[in-house]
Structure formats: structure tokens, C-alpha cells
Amino acid sequence: MNSLTITRPDDWHLHLRDGALMASVLPHTAREFARAIVMPNLKPPVTTVALAAEYRQRILTALPEGSDFQPLMTLYLTSGLTPDEVVRARDSGFVQGVKLYPAGATTNSEAGVAGLDGVMPTLERMAEIGLPFLVHGEVTDPAVDVFDREAAFIECVMVPLLQRLPTLKVVFEHITTRQAAQFVLEAGDNVGATVTPQHLLMNRNALFQGGIRPHHYCLPVLKREEHRRALMTAVASGSRKFFLGTDSAPHAQHTKETACGCAGIYSAHAALAFYAEAFEAAGAPDKLEAFASFNGPDFYGLPRNTGTVTLVRESWAVPTSYPFGEHDVVPLRAGESLSWRLAGQ
Numbered sequence: 061m062n063s064l065t066i067t068r069p070d071d072w073h074l075h076l077r078d079g080a081l082m083a084s085v086l087p088h089t090a091r092e093f094a095r096a097i098v099m100p101n102l103k104p105p106v107t108t109v110a111l112a113a114e115y116r117q118r119i120l121t122a123l124p125e126g127s128d129f130q131p132l133m134t135l136y137l138t139s140g141l142t143p144d145e146v147v148r149a150r151d152s153g154f155v156q157g158v159k160l161y162p163a164g165a166t167t168n169s170e171a172g173v174a175g176l177d178g179v180m181p182t183l184e185r186m187a188e189i190g191l192p193f194l195v196h197g198e199v200t201d202p203a204v205d206v207f208d209r210e211a212a213f214i215e216c217v218m219v220p221l222l223q224r225l226p227t228l229k230v231v232f233e234h235i236t237t238r239q240a241a242q243f244v245l246e247a248g249d250n251v252g253a254t255v256t257p258q259h260l261l262m263n264r265n266a267l268f269q270g271g272i273r274p275h276h277y278c279l280p281v282l283k284r285e286e287h288r289r290a291l292m293t294a295v296a297s298g299s300r301k302f303f304l305g306t307d308s309a310p311h312a313q314h315t316k317e318t319a320c321g322c323a324g325i326y327s328a329h330a331a332l333a334f335y336a337e338a339f340e341a342a343g344a345p346d347k348l349e350a351f352a353s354f355n356g357p358d359f360y361g362l363p364r365n366t367g368t369v370t371l372v373r374e375s376w377a378v379p380t381s382y383p384f385g386e387h388d389v390v391p392l393r394a395g396e397s398l399s400w401r402l403a404g405q
């Protein structure tokens with residue numbers, strides 16, 4: 061197999077940042093994807109429909125000439141997010157979800173909530189109107205081992221939440237464990253999950269390959285090989301519950317190569333090439349199209365894209381860095397070669 065043609069895909073989990081940083085990375089996503097769910101963890105976070113409208117406009121203005129890329133916006137859940145605001149979000153037509161950042165769990169999560177009890181009326185309204193709840197699923201209790209935080213979240217938060225609101229649409233974002241894959245498979249149709257390229261392609265050994273590797277550090281952190289295999293099995297099964305979400309999360313090089321480096325892996329420069337490699341390795345290249353192009357829009361209740369993109373088997377070298385505003389960002393597989401390339405780029 062030397063080429064793969066699929067319906068134009070979308071990225072259901074993306075960090076674009078803002079300003080000059082955004083302008084640097086946006087073209088990578090816009091050339092591969094028709095739409096992307098844009099995460100709201102800016103500083104300050106995108107907490108209202110009005111802020112989401114302004115952010116959306118800044119993205120549209122920064123797009124390369126002729127691009128028809130559509131940003132799908134999200135609101136950052138704080139204790140101040142009211143039931144009325146989520147109704148306005150749904151009515152806006154451009155906000156597609158509300159994002160949970162457990163306070164302290166990840167990059168720019170300080171404004172997040174400590175628990176869900178205080179926001180139940182808002183979540184109840186979301187369940188009523190069918191607005192998806194996008195979840196960074198890790199507990200933040202420092203007593204819980206960092207590699208166990210996702211599995212603990214299922215028991216401590218996900219199960220009780222879905223018992224209370226069984227119809228709430230939930231996207232378990234960037235799943236990393238066998239337990240999360242199994243939980244999503246066994247849950248109702250209202251529960252889906254995004255899977256990143258890094259969690260399909262690497263296990264936690266990649267964090268220490270020949271020395272400490274800050275560019276392989278993201279949250280949730282890479283897990284053991286058995287978990288990577290479980291994710292590969294889940295996406296190769298063809299289940300409609302799993303869809304493409306890169307979690308491409310650019311950070312300036314100097315903020316990762318430091319004593320306390322930021323969490324986040326940049327993958328937008330070659331997102332489809334990474335997924336093609338993963339699906340081929342899983343023996344399921346025929347399952348890539350639904351994962352990348354059908355399951356996400358079907359879950360969100362949005363139309364599937366028309367048109368196609370083609371990946372060709374052609375080796376190319378990933379640059380050692382890309383410009384990122386005034387700085388640089390080191391991409392996944394920097395300086396290495398990839399075997400798939402998007403045709404026409």
C-alpha cells in the first residue's frame with residue numbers, strides 16, 4: 061500500500077494558543093484538517109461565549125489566504141459558568157463543548173474547578189441541551205501516582221458523574237490507559253474518546269530514551285507498553301467511539317528544555333502521517349478514515365466533511381524546529397524521518 065485516500069479529516073482536540081504563537085502553528089493544522097476543536101486553556105482562559113467569539117475571530121483572521129478551515133470553539137469550565145451561558149453557547153452555533161480542567165492537572169488549569177459538585181446545575185443543563193462535556197480525565201491528588209491518575213479519575217469522577225447524569229455527552233480526552241479504553245467501550249453511545257498520536261506510537265520508555273526527553277513529556281504522561289497496545293487495539297477495532305484528537309500542544313523550546321519543563325507535545329506539522337503510521341502498525345489502515353473523518357462529527361452531531369486528502373508513502377525529514385512567534389517549537393520526531401506525507405503539500 062503506497063497511498064491512503066480518506067475523507068477530509070478533523071482534529072477533535074487542538075491547542076492553538078494565541079497571537080503570534082497561534083499564527084505560527086495554525087497553517088500546519090489548516091492544511092491537514094477541515095475543522096478542529098480549539099481548546100480554551102489560554103491565559104486568561106476562554107470562559108464565556110463572548111470571549112470564544114473574539115478568539116474565533118482572531119483565528120479566522122490569522123488563517124492562510126484561501127483556507128476554509130473552521131475553528132470549533134470550547135468554553136473553559138469555571139465555577140462561574142452558568143446554565144444560561146451554556147444555553148447561549150449552544151445557540152451560538154460555534155461553541156461545541158465545555159472543557160473540564162481539574163485545577164492543577166495540566167497546562168493552564170489553575171482556573172479550573174476542584175470538583176464537579178459546585179457546577180452540577182451547569183452540567184445538568186448541558187445534558188438537557190446535548191452540549192458535550194470535554195474532560196481532561198486525571199485526578200490531581202498528589203498522593204496518587206502520576207501514572208495512575210487517569211485510572212483513578214474513572215472511579216472517582218467519571219463513574220459517579222455518569223450515574224448522576226446518564227445522558228450527558230462526554231468526550232474522555234486524550235485517553236492513555238487500558239482502563240480508559242475499556243471504560244469508553246463499555247459506556248453508552250453518549251461517551252466517546254479522543255486518542256493522540258503520541259499515545260499510540262510511544263510508551264513511557266520514550267521519556268528516558270538515552271537521557272531525559274522533555275519533548276516526549278505531555279499530560280496525561282505516556283504509559284506502559286500494555287496501555288499503548290490497548291489503545292492500538294481500541295482504534296483498530298473500528299469502534300465508532302474513538303476519534304482523532306492530536307492534543308498538539310506547542311510550547312517554546314526553552315520552556316520545555318529547562319529544570320521544570322512544560323507538558324505538551326507538538327504534532328500538528330505531521331499529524332496525519334503519525335496516525336497513518338500507527339494504523340499501519342496496528343494492521344488496520346482501513347480503519348483510519350472513520351477514526352479521522354467520521355466518528356468525531358457523528359459524535360458531535362455535525363456533518364461529515366466532503367472532499368478527500370491523500371497520504372503517500374514517501375520518506376521526509378522533520379525539521380529540528382519550527383518558528384513559534386519569537387521562539388521555536390520542537391516538533392514530534394524532530395530531525396527524524398517519517399514514512400508518510402500528505403500529498404500536495
Ligand SMILES: NC(=O)N[C@@H](CC(=O)O)C(=O)O
Pocket residue numbers: 075101166167196277278279280307309310323324325
Ligand atoms: N497535553 C498537554 O500536555 N498539554 C496541554 C494541556 C492538556 O491537554 O492537558 C497544553 O495546553 O499544553
Ligand SMILES: [Zn+2]
Pocket residue numbers: 166196233234279280
Ligand atoms: Zn488535557
Ligand SMILES: [Zn+2]
Pocket residue numbers: 073074075099307309
Ligand atoms: Zn490538550
